Structure formats: structure tokens, C-alpha cells
Amino acid sequence: xxxxxxxxxCGELGAEEVGQSVVLMGWxxxxxxxxxxxxxxxxxxxxxxxxxxxxxxxxxxxNTAKRVGSEWxxxxxxxVLRRAEDNVNKSVATGEIEVxxxxxxxxxxxxxxxxxxxxxxxxxxxxxxxxxxLDLRRAPMRRNLEKRSKLGFAAREYLVGQGFNEIETPFxxxxxxxxxxxxxxxxxxHKGSFYALPQSPQIFKQLLMIAGMERYFQIVRCFRDExxxxxxxxxxxxxxxxxxxxxxxxxxxxVEGLFVHMLRAIDIDVxxxxxxxxxxEAIDRYGSDKPDLRFGCEISDLGGVVRGSGYGIFxxxxxxxxxxxxxxxxxxxxxxxKDLDNLEVSAKALGAKGLGWARWTDSELKSPLARHLxxxxxxxxxxxxxxxxxxxxxxxxxxxxxxSSVLGGLRIELAKREGWIREGEWKFVWVTEFPLLxxxxxxxxxxxxxxxxxxxxxxxMDLIDTDPGAVRSLAYDVVANGYELGGGSIRIHNxxxxxxxxxxxxxxxxxxxxxxxxxxxxxxxxxxxxxxxALGFDRIAMLAVGGTSLRDVIAFPKTTSALDMMTGSPSDxxxxxLDELGIALKKV
RNA sequence: GGGGUCGUAGUUCAGUUGGUUAGAACGCCGGCCUGUCACGCCGGAGGUCGCGAGUUCGAGUCUCGUCGGCCCCGCCA
Numbered sequence: 265x266x267x268x269x270x271x272x273x274c275g276e277l278g279a280e281e282v283g284q285s286v287v288l289m290g291w292x293x294x295x296x297x298x299x300x301x302x303x304x305x306x307x308x309x310x311x312x313x314x315x316x317x318x319x320x321x322x323x324x325x326x327n328t329a330k331r332v333g334s335e336w337x338x339x340x341x342x343x344v345l346r347r348a349e350d351n352v353n354k355s356v357a358t359g360e361i362e363v364x365x366x367x368x369x370x371x372x373x374x375x376x377x378x379x380x381x382x383x384x385x386x387x388x389x390x391x392x393x394x395x396x397x398l399d400l401r402r403a404p405m406r407r408n409l410e411k412r413s414k415l416g417f418a419a420r421e422y423l424v425g426q427g428f429n430e431i432e433t434p435f436x437x438x439x440x441x442x443x444x445x446x447x448x449x450x451x452x453x454h455k456g457s458f459y460a461l462p463q464s465p466q467i468f469k470q471l472l473m474i475a476g477m478e479r480y481f482q483i484v485r486c487f488r489d490e491x492x493x494x495x496x497x498x499x500x501x502x503x504x505x506x507x508x509x510x511x512x513x514x515x516x517x518x519v520e521g522l523f524v525h526m527l528r529a530i531d532i533d534v535x536x537x538x539x540x541x542x543x544x545e546a547i548d549r550y551g552s553d554k555p556d557l558r559f560g561c562e563i564s565d566l567g568g569v570v571r572g573s574g575y576g577i578f579x580x581x582x583x584x585x586x587x588x589x590x591x592x593x594x595x596x597x598x599x600x601x602k603d604l605d606n607l608e609v610s611a612k613a614l615g616a617k618g619l620g621w622a623r624w625t626d627s628e629l630k631s632p633l634a635r636h637l638x639x640x641x642x643x644x645x646x647x648x649x650x651x652x653x654x655x656x657x658x659x660x661x662x663x664x665x666x667x668s669s670v671l672g673g674l675r676i677e678l679a680k681r682e683g684w685i686r687e688g689e690w691k692f693v694w695v696t697e698f699p700l701l702x703x704x705x706x707x708x709x710x711x712x713x714x715x716x717x718x719x720x721x722x723x724x725m726d727l728i729d730t731d732p733g734a735v736r737s738l739a740y741d742v743v744a745n746g747y748e749l750g751g752g753s754i755r756i757h758n759x760x761x762x763x764x765x766x767x768x769x770x771x772x773x774x775x776x777x778x779x780x781x782x783x784x785x786x787x788x789x790x791x792x793x794x795x796x797x798a799l800g801f802d803r804i805a806m807l808a809v810g811g812t813s814l815r816d817v818i819a820f821p822k823t824t825s826a827l828d829m830m831t832g833s834p835s836d837x838x839x840x841x842l843d844e845l846g847i848a849l850k851k852v
Numbered sequence: 853g854g855g856g857u858c859g860u861a862g863u864u865c866a867g868u869u870g871g872u873u874a875g876a877a878c879g880c881c882g883g884c885c886u887g888u889c890a891c892g893c894c895g896g897a898g899g900u901c902g903c904g905a906g907u908u909c910g911a912g913u914c915u916c917g918u919c920g921g922c923c924c925c926g927c928c929a
Contacts, residue, residue: 297888298888299884299886301887301888333880351887353889377879379862379864379879380878385863385878388922443929444928466929491853496928613855825921
């Protein structure tokens with residue numbers, strides 16, 4: 265570097281430094297060659313500074329400046345000059361000054377990049393991912409990663425301040441039967457055996473409680489081999505927390521404090537405590553276990569209104585134990601036939617058999633259902649659901665949970681379509697009292713809704729044998745703006761109860777012993793009551809930067825088909841590598 | 853596993869009912885230019901229309917298959 269040392273960054277020079285001799289290093293953002301005079305914009309992570317190559321600059325400087333192009337890395341030595349008043353650029357932090365180059369050194373030449381790096385230039389997602397290191401030079405991505413870093417630092421700062429120890433747990437661990445599909449790692453030493461990458465450090469953090477650590481946390485990578493979404497990557501980061509001698513409310517206040525502290529670090533204010541909704545309430549009112557509370561449009565039950573109407577479809581649904589429910593779309597009475605058809609298509613895609621509607625315009629109430637229900641009953645239904653003149657009523661009938669999720673889905677769709685969601689707003693909510701178990705028709709058995717170590721609600725302990733579906737758990741999710749940001753529970757700390765749960769899940773004693781024997785044994789050595797939570801750090805960061813995809817906050821993410829466009833993984837390995845692992849590939 | 857949508861110059865896109873030589877902007881290259889900051893002006897190069905079959909006298913355009921991006925359902929204890 266010519267013996268030069270960088271004296272300043274490209275974001276800090278101003279009127280105060282005028283007259284100083286400085287050395288800047290960075291990437292050439294733009295070259296503006298006006299003939300006798302040339303301007304370079306030099307960029308580093310802190311900002312951009314204009315470099316002046318004037319007629320009085322030496323021949324060396326001028327010749328070098330002629331050669332350089334976009335994204336070359338250069339060092340510039342020169343004097344900070346105050347710009348004439350008409351030349352000040354108010355839109356740039358360093359716009360009051362420029363640096364007259366007395367020396368310029370090319371540190372690295374650069375090929376013309378495959379896309380322009382200016383903010384605001386649209387580039388396809390796959391190109392950005394293939395050249396991620398260039399994409400990350402762009403200001404929005406850099407800002408996002410900086411914010412993510414601050415959030416992580418604030419989380420550690422807060423938790424350590426609360427007396428937590430950050431403790432690492434293994435990545436090469438044991439495959440467990442319940443839950444998401446595992447990523448497997450073959451063992452070379454023990455051919456035919458596999459490690460699994462952790463879906464979460466669940467068992468280890470409970471063992472740390474048994475070990476007496478009392479307050480553990482870890483910002484840790486987790487792996488799940490399931491299909492991806494905008495908010496789901498195969499590897500993702502959790503803020504994993506576990507505490508001993510606590511109740512759910514201790515977790516609530518800890519996590520509320522954590523969110524307030526983290527978000528304050530990037531100048532976002534949120535208020536705590538967060539409201540709470542029981543699971544069944546969330547489903548009935550919002551049709552989701554991760555309700556978006558930034559807008560209303562709650563679900564209403566019309567069973568009382570339509571019962572006895574004589575309308576065959578509704579009557580038979582009600583007789584069969586189903587429900588007739590509705591949402592009111594405020595101000596949407598003007599929807600066209602086509603709009604309504606589109607909504608019906610959505611409803612069917614969400615699992616509805618059909619979609620009933622009624623539009624209450626100034627003059628009249630229009631609905632294909634009026635013929636069956638009568639105008640009075642129709643109007644009553646409208647009012648029961650909280651609607652009136654100018655509104656649209658959407659009715660779904662069927663099995664309870666299906667109907668809820670359909671209306672919940674329509675609710676979200678309407679909110680997006682009608683712009684009911686105010687950007688920048690944060691609506692947190694705790695969803696509590698999740699069911700302990702859910703039944704799988706296809707497998708003919710019960711599964712844990714959270715995980716098999718979740719404590720049943722003490723009041724429901726006796727129902728485990730008689731009515732497993734009615735057992736509530738001490739599990740909770742923290743939800744913001746319709747995203748599940750975390751979930752946790754109070755754990756079972758009694759090996760008898762744990763065995764009972766394994767039995768309810770259809771695990772034989774032998775299976776339980778084979779898969780979790782070490783853990784069942786550990787529970788017998790003096791286990792403190794304990795519980796915890798795992799927060800989705802990527803999702804928190806995504807919401808905090810105003811993003812819509814985890815790719816916005818992950819430096820090197822995977823595509824929706826779990827490919828890494830940059831490295832080309834996953835990829836073939838040599839037959840020698842396979843031999844060493846004792847693995848033979850099947851033809852697929 | 854399923855549904856939707858996209859794939860044309862380095863990039864972002866346009867391309868009519870299937871019809872002559874596939875266009876624009878930005879970028880890139882060359883020239884001119886002493887106050888630009890989206891610099892300006894003049895000129896130029898640049899295309900396996902993702903890939904493979906098929907229909908047709910003729911395919912960027914139609915059909916089938918396939919690969920890939922994005923969004924969604926299933927799945928994600």
C-alpha cells in the first residue's frame with residue numbers, strides 16, 4: 265500500500281478537516297471524467313467521498329485515474345478541500361468537502377461487475393445470490409447485516425446482565441424420532457451410523473438445568489430438513505434460553521425485556537408487557553395461532569343466527585358439530601362479482617367448500633344467501649358479525665378448525681389487499697395454553713404439538729389417559745405482526761410424567777429407552793423445575809429491518825430449493841469419500 | 853409431493869394473431885468535454901430468446917418434457 269496508512273473513512277470528512285492531508289482507501293463507486301477534470305467517488309463501509317483529480321494533479325495521478333473503473337480498490341492521498349458553495353452536495357454526508365488527489369494507488373483491479381451495485385437498481389434474486397459478495401456491498405444489505413449484529417450484541421448484553429451464561433452445545437448429535445426431518449452426518453469411524461445436526465439444542469439445554477446451570481442461553485444455529493418459505497431457511501439462528509425454578513410469567517417478563525432492549529439498540533420502541541391470548545381464543549377470533557393484531561376484522565360465530573333458518577347446508581354443518589362463522593370486511597360492499605370470485609378461489613385454496621357473501625350497500629343488502637335465510641336473518645347475521653352499511657360479510661361453514669383457518673387466511677388476504685396494515689407498527693402477543701397433543705389421522709396416533717418434554721397443564725394431568733386431545737400444556741409462543749418469533753414451555757421435570765407422555769405418544773418402553781434413555785435417566789438425578797424459550801433470531805432481524813424474507817438478513821442464504829447458488833452446494837463427492845464412509849449411492 | 857408465476861443483450865425489461873434483419877434503457881468499449889455529483893454529447897460492440905423434443909412452410913411466440921428463481925399449500929415436535 266505504498267507505505268500509506270488509512271487516516272480516515274469515506275464517511276467522516278467534513279468542514280472540520282479542511283486543509284488536512286488524508287489517506288482514504290476504498291472501492292471506486294463512480295468515475296465522472298469531464299475531460300480536464302475528473303471526479304471519483306470513493307466508497308467504503310462508512311460512506312462515500314468525492315475525489316478530485318484536477319489539472320494540477322501530477323501526470324501519474326491523472327494516468328492512474330484514467331485507468332480505474334467501477335469497483336477497483338484504490339488508495340488516495342490528498343488534501344481535504346472545502347467545496348465552493350454551489351458545488352456542495354447536500355444529499356451526501358461528506359458533500360461539503362472533496363479530497364484533491366495528490367497520489368493515487370491501485371490496490372486491486374476489478375472486473376466489471378455482473379450487475380450494477382447502486383441502491384435501487386433491480387437485480388434478480390438468483391444473480392444476487394450467485395454473486396452474494398457483490399450484493400452485500402450494496403448499502404441496503406450492509407445496513408441490514410449491521411442491524412442484525414447490533415441486535416445480537418444487545419441480546420447478549422441483556423441476557424448476561426440478567427445472570428445468564430452462554431454455553432455451547434454439540435452440532436454432531438443424535439437423531440430423534442419426533443419433529444422435523446434431521447440433517448444427517450455419516451460417521452467415518454462408525455460406518456453405517458449417523459449423527460444428526462440439531463433441530464434445536466432442546467435436550468442439551470434441559471440437561472444443563474439438571475446440571476445446575478440455572479440460567480443458560482445460546483445464540484445458536486439450528487437445522488431442519490423441511491421445505492422452505494420466505495421465513496424459513498434450512499439453517500437458522502435461535503436465541504435459545506432455559507431457566508430453573510420459574511413459571512411461565514418469568515419467561516414472559518424476561519423475553520419482553522429482551523425484545524425492548526434489542527429493538528431499542530436499533531432505535532425501535534416497543535411497549536411491554538405484551539397482551540396474552542389463549543390458543544383456543546386466538547383460533548376462534550383470528551383463525552391463527554400466530555395472529556396479526558395490527559388490524560381488527562375478527563371472526564364471529566353465526567351459529568345462533570342461522571340455526572333454524574331451514575337452509576340445508578348450514579343446518580347440516582351445525583348438526584354435524586361444525587360451525588358457521590364470518591368476518592366483516594369494512595368498506596368492501598363495493599366488491600365486484602370478479603373480486604368475490606377471486607375471494608372464493610382463495611377460500612377454496614385454503615380448504616373451504618365454498619364462500620358465502622353479502623354486500624350491504626346504501627340501498628340494499630345483496631347476497632345469494634338471502635333467498636335461503638331471508639332478509640331479516642341476513643341483516644341479523646351482518647350485525648352479529650359487527651358489520652353494517654358499506655361492508656362486506658364473508659361466511660364459511662364447516663368443521664371448526666378448518667373454518668377458522670380459512671377465515672384467518674381471508675382476513676390476512678383482505679388486510680394486504682385493502683392496506684389495513686400500517687408499516688412500522690409492532691403488535692406483540694403471547695399465545696398461551698397450547699394443546700399438549702394433536703392427533704394425526706394419517707398416522708393414527710398422537711403427536712406433541714410443541715415437543716415431548718412439554719409439561720401438561722397441572723389441572724389437566726388426569727386427562728392424559730382419558731381425553732388426550734383436551735389436555736392443555738404449559739407452552740407459549742411469542743408472536744409479532746403475524747410471525748411466530750419464538751416458542752417455549754415449562755418442561756416436565758419428573759421422569760414418571762415423562763414416561764407417561766412417551767406412552768401417550770405411542771412410544772414403547774424399549775423405544776423410549778433407546779431414543780431418550782440417557783435423558784430419562786438424567787431426570788432421576790434431581791431435576792429442578794425448569795422451562796425456557798427459543799426465539800427466531802433471523803425472523804426478529806427480518807422484521808426489525810422491515811424485510812419480507814430471511815434472505816434480507818442472512819449473509820449467505822439458500823434458495824427455496826435449499827441450494828447455495830454461490831458455492832453450488834449440495835454437490836457430488838468423490839467415490840473415495842463415499843468409500844471411506846462406507847456409503848454406496850442408490851440409483852434414483 | 854402439489855399449485856401459481858417468471859426465465860429474451862452484462863443488467864432490468866418490451867417483443868402484436870406464429871411471419872423479413874429480435875428492440876429500449878442502464879452498463880460496457882472508443883472519442884470529445886475544467887465543477888460534475890443519475891455529468892453531458894457523438895460513435896460502437898454485445899443475443900444458444902434457460903435447456904431438449906414436438907406441431908408448422910415458418911416458433912422468442914403454440915404443445916410436451918426438463919432445469920432454475922420467487923410466492924403459496926402440504927411439511928416445519
